[in-house]
Amino acid sequence: MNNLMNVLGKQSKEAARQLSQLETAQKNECLLQMAADLENNTQSILTANQQDLKQARKNGVTDPLIDRLRLTDIRIQEMADGIRQVAALPDPIGVVEKMWRTEDQLMIGQQRVPLGVVGIIFESRPNVTTDAASLCFKSGNAVILRGGKEAFYSNQMLVELMQQTLRNNQLNTAMIQFVNDTSRDTANEMMRLNDYLDVLIPRGGAGLIQQVKMNATVPVIETGTGNNHVYVDQAAQLDMANDIVINAKAQRPSVCNAIETLLVHEDIAPEFLPLLEESLASYPVALRADSKALTYLKKAGLAVEEDWKTEFLDYILAIKVVASLDEAIEHINHYSSKHSESIVTDSYQNGQRFLKEVDAAAVYINASTRFTDGVKFGFGAEIGISTQKLHARGPMGLEHLTSSKYIIYGDGQIRE
Template sequence: MTLLTLGKQAKIASYSLSQASTRLKNELLMAMAEAIEAKTDLILQANQQDLTHAVDNGIDDTMLDRLRLTVERIQAMSDGIRQVASLADPIGEVDKMWKNEDNLTIGKRRVPLGVIGIIYESRPNVTTDAAALCFKTGNAVILRGGKEAFYSNQLLVTILQEVLTESPLSAHSIQFVSDTSRETARELMQLNQYLDVLIPRGGANLIKTVLATATVPVIETGTGNCHIYVDKAAQLEMARDIVVNAKCQRPSVCNSAETLLVHETIAAEFLPLVAAGLAPFNVELRGDEQTRRYLPEAILANEEDWGTEFLDFILAIKIVGSTDEAILHINTYNTKHSEAIISDNYFDTQKFLDHVDAAAVYVNASTRFTDGFAFGFGAEIGISTQKLHARGPMGLHELTSTKYIIYGDGQIRR
């Protein structure tokens, strides 16, 4: 099926979906969650096909972790759909209403974006997350996953469409691009006559390609070169636990920490402490010259390391002389995703919150919490690192636009 056909079908489906009641959408979302659970064994079989092909093609362990589904991860996918169903429906909400000097009553109402294209890489959970969020907000969606997860994604969409087939709404509300070629991806990026917005979700190369190629409006969900700054007023054991969690709990995701900044007055005490915490995970340390005085086992970091999203058990470490220096380093090298300061000094934490340019800025907590589910949004469509039209984890509200509704009683403009 051609992309033009998918686009036309999605556009038609979006008209009825945009008018669907919250009750109907929620009932169908709950049915989708149940269907995913009921077909767990089939999903695992399809995922094993993807894993086998990925291993044969030399895919690294980081990407394999993103690709792999387990019973627990499939359950989490279903739970995410249910949570989306439980959330308030933003469609039809009136943000505000007022009267102007001509006695017109003007309101600002939430409406769907229309047809959303999602282009993403190897994580199959993106399929259900994106489908559920788009469906709840009355948006038709065209999903284009990577070839690494082809069988998993195709089956997941088929399961969701089977639920819709038994409903008053069109199965074309959720569609899947079965052609994983670059040519088709490029065509999707330029499907202006049908797509209202395109959201890429993946690595730096994918994001860069979409931004350079797309003629459709794009919401950039960027890479995550995330930092943790341990200030001189930090509780060191707490700081160690946060760094270990942010780096090691799941290093293959965008909200894991990639660079550790440490205030020079605590470096001698803290660096051996955090290195011991990271040791069981065999984390490779890459430090500046000062860091290597305290951690001689660290590899000498180079300029490239400061700007790299490793997505692996690798951590760059730099010693800084002040909070201002930490902020300057972060704003120079970060991807505007998630940054954290560990400190009990109120003024330094407030300076960090005010001056670090990122979608999510933490005080005394792991960057791993930058996630739609953790923020209470249910599933997420991605984490936007741009400033228009959304920023940070994107939930239901971020998949809507507004229209003005105006009531009059015969006014004409003079």
């Protein structure tokens, strides 16, 4: 085993035991200091981020992905505020969710406990570093962060600042650790760190997530690639649909809750698609349409099968005209990554069918998919958007980073 990962694993295991014993007030005070330390070191963070941006441009990284990587005064402030929001959330650790008495007169309770050591492999976005670290810390978990090479200097600086806060509070800096080797070898070693990792969470594109799913021997929580859709029903308000599609595609196309495909009912396609194309003229969105949709659009290329399967993370929108709600639901369930799906309709019946029949972590009626986010759901920061069905699904907040144990009170009972 790679000596670096072995050392980090051992240190994290010990730190997790210490962290699990901290009182809520101590954790919250440390988190508030972390937030303040980020703000007080904004310039150092921006300087490190500039190194990453310079290298990304040199490597030909696309503009939307550059946007994911870029930090600003405002984004650093938002990261600090996110940590404060985590501090303000109720602490799930130690909570006894229910208790009952058995026929043997045992009192049994189910109590929330940390998972232990959480490993996170992620790409590009430096805010993941502070979100993940603060959520793991508050939920009593040590964390090993392995970011991509694109954000190496930013992530390194952020972790150094958080570790300094831990040091200032006489806490073990191994509660938050950073893998300073971005080679594929360390990623592969992390996927097999069974003696130390309790769970591994990948955050990034489809390639990273598939690699982790196929190669990891530690338990994995799959987080979401976002091949998301908006379906504009024949009963939709066209102005509302127009606003929702523009927001879901063009506000920030590089994030996992943006849409990649638009489905439009054939009855309203002749009116809606020209309206949408005119509105999208203000954005550099390339349209890839099926043959029916092409007849209503002035500037669009012909979509191919691969377009329906692709998370573009870019200013590209695939468009398909469908004959019915049934066809829309069938298309979504076939191609969706099961992240976020939306219908725009004034039909109560069609909306309810969509909610019931579409298989995704978040299903919307008359709203943008961009709301699939821990903060917007009221969870505070998120560790990721889980697209699987075991343990957690959707935005993962504090509670999803816990497990449970049964606590049993007796007065001398023995089993006959």
